[in-house]
Amino acid sequence: MNKITLFLLFLLTSLVCFGQSPRQIFQETINETDLRKHLSYIASDELGGRDTGSEGQKKAADYITNHLIALGISPIVKNQDGKMGYEQSIELYKNGWKDSYVVINGKKKVFFNDYFPVGMINIPVEKEIETVFIGYGIQNETTNDFHKKDLKGKAVIFIENEAKNKNGKYISSNADNSDWVGSSGLKKKQKIAADLGADYIFVISLADSDQFKTLNAERKAVLSRFNRMAIEKSKTDNSTANTTLPTFIISKKMASEMLGINQKKLDAFVESPSETLKTKKSTIKIKSERGEETVQTSNVMGFLEGTDKKDEVVIISAHYDHVGIDEKGRIYNGADDDGSGTCALLELAEAYSKAKAAGNGPRRSILFLWVTGEEKGLLGSKYYTDINPIIPLDKTVCDLNIDMIGRIDKKHETNENYVYLIGSDKLSSELHNISENVNKETINFDLDYEFNDPKDPNRFYYRSDHYNFAKNKIPVIFYFTGVHEDYHKPGDDVEKILFSKYSKITQLVFATSWELANRNDRIIVDSNKP
Numbered sequence: 001m002n003k004i005t006l007f008l009l010f011l012l013t014s015l016v017c018f019g020q021s022p023r024q025i026f027q028e029t030i031n032e033t034d035l036r037k038h039l040s041y042i043a044s045d046e047l048g049g050r051d052t053g054s055e056g057q058k059k060a061a062d063y064i065t066n067h068l069i070a071l072g073i074s075p076i077v078k079n080q081d082g083k084m085g086y087e088q089s090i091e092l093y094k095n096g097w098k099d100s101y102v103v104i105n106g107k108k109k110v111f112f113n114d115y116f117p118v119g120m121i122n123i124p125v126e127k128e129i130e131t132v133f134i135g136y137g138i139q140n141e142t143t144n145d146f147h148k149k150d151l152k153g154k155a156v157i158f159i160e161n162e163a164k165n166k167n168g169k170y171i172s173s174n175a176d177n178s179d180w181v182g183s184s185g186l187k188k189k190q191k192i193a194a195d196l197g198a199d200y201i202f203v204i205s206l207a208d209s210d211q212f213k214t215l216n217a218e219r220k221a222v223l224s225r226f227n228r229m230a231i232e233k234s235k236t237d238n239s240t241a242n243t244t245l246p247t248f249i250i251s252k253k254m255a256s257e258m259l260g261i262n263q264k265k266l267d268a269f270v271e272s273p274s275e276t277l278k279t280k281k282s283t284i285k286i287k288s289e290r291g292e293e294t295v296q297t298s299n300v301m302g303f304l305e306g307t308d309k310k311d312e313v314v315i316i317s318a319h320y321d322h323v324g325i326d327e328k329g330r331i332y333n334g335a336d337d338d339g340s341g342t343c344a345l346l347e348l349a350e351a352y353s354k355a356k357a358a359g360n361g362p363r364r365s366i367l368f369l370w371v372t373g374e375e376k377g378l379l380g381s382k383y384y385t386d387i388n389p390i391i392p393l394d395k396t397v398c399d400l401n402i403d404m405i406g407r408i409d410k411k412h413e414t415n416e417n418y419v420y421l422i423g424s425d426k427l428s429s430e431l432h433n434i435s436e437n438v439n440k441e442t443i444n445f446d447l448d449y450e451f452n453d454p455k456d457p458n459r460f461y462y463r464s465d466h467y468n469f470a471k472n473k474i475p476v477i478f479y480f481t482g483v484h485e486d487y488h489k490p491g492d493d494v495e496k497i498l499f500s501k502y503s504k505i506t507q508l509v510f511a512t513s514w515e516l517a518n519r520n521d522r523i524i525v526d527s528n529k530p
């Protein structure tokens with residue numbers, strides 16, 4: 001027996017004796033302290049909620065990149081200058097308002113400040129237009145504000161709702177109710193103006209200046225939800241977006257400038273509209289252009305080359321964007337969503353780089369993939385799979401995707417040792433079995449398959465980045481601990497993360513990926529479950 005054999009025998013017995021396989025050794029490098037350190041930065045206010053394409057998201061990308069460099073994990077993206085890098089840059093198209101203003105007497109009024117639109121109004125080319133004031137814009141048996149007014153081709157200005165008389169009753173009906181208030185009242189007024197040939201409507205808001213500020217912010221937030229981001233330029237023509245008469249809500253201040261009167265006179269008229277209000281005829285300019293702008297963002301990735309099966313790749317993914325800051329200035333830190341997945345990947349990369357440095361690198365390669373634009377419709381993962389898969393999809397063994405693993409949901413309030421698995425059996429029964437066995441041998445959590453049920457109304461299988469792999473017949477597992485009261489709220493903060501369970505689930509992902517990367521045969525795609 002030579003010395004080397006003796007040494008190997010010693011090594012083997014010591015492994016058996018102490019029970020520590022290389023997998024166990026490196027799995028245990030994943031710990032709460034590191035996760036907390038990373039997440040305290042990723043989910044800090046400094047990153048401003050990591051909105052897609054924002055400065056904060058770029059800071060997160062830099063942090064990930066620096067971590068990969070420090071670990072010695074290879075770049076795999078070829079940049080335009082021919083150099084290798086960690087970021088796959090992506091140009092997204094975002095539709096929204098572009099150049100929008102009203103000019104009164106040479107003074108430009110500010111969109112979503114002095115006034116705001118009702119709906120998605122598109123006036124792509126500046127229009128010059130005459131205005132007509134018609135008081136409250138009421139028309140019935142006793143009152144007719146439209147009488148003898150020429151509205152054809154003009155911008156009609158009226159006050160919202162209806163005034164009340166001294167007895168607190170609505171003037172036109174002398175009753176407690178009026179058909180001319182609220183959104184149905186506005187619709188009636190819009191209809192009459194449209195029938196009389198008006199081109200635009202300006203509604204004078206009765207809100208005071210603070211209330212008007214709030215209204216602007218709320219409308220801006222509501223309407224911006226319709227501003228979609230996409231990978232490709234929109235094919236629809238924005239110039240035909242108007243379906244009703246373009247209507248804007250304006251402040252009393254802006255209204256008095258339009259009418260060429262002192263605001264006090266307007267206030268007096270609002271109170272008692274029976275008095276006549278002498279207004280000046282004015283011509284205004286208006287533009288309210290909708291269109292697309294580009295948003296620069298990137299997927300970040302690091303590559304750990306395998307040994308004898310290096311052409312085959314296991315992907316571990318998480319999205320590193322979140323939803324940013326709301327109209328009230330509140331930062332959505334997204335500690336759980338998906339700061340937890342983002343930082344889990346940082347720890348996984350570290351564990352693998354240590355294994356490789358110790359001569360225990362995996363047989364298959366590992367791609368650590370931080371995707372962008374998840375919150376905007378899984379755009380970063382879609383870009384990766386549909387437009388530029390850095391690793392050919394047929395060489396991609398599976399995608400283990402982590403999205404929210406740091407909290408507990410209502411169902412598991414009494415037991416934090418669980419994780420929802422979604423998708424594991426859909427394409428490969430082998431993957432499902434491996435995942436089950438590895439869990440039993442390692443953290444032994446309750447694996448909850450509630451959301452894997454195709455009848456589950458939440459449809460989570462379609463709602464995170466793994467789906468873009470699954471639709472290409474690449475087996476996936478989605479790791480998830482469920483929604484909670486801070487989901488997509490400003491309270492999704494690092495203080496509420498349960499680091500012990502979070503760390504264990506990260507270890508489970510490590511152990512599962514380790515088996516997938518090291519086993520003799522690549523897992524087989526043999527099922528096609530809905």
Ligand SMILES: [Zn+2]
Pocket residue numbers: 319337338374403404464
């Ligand atoms: Zn998420």
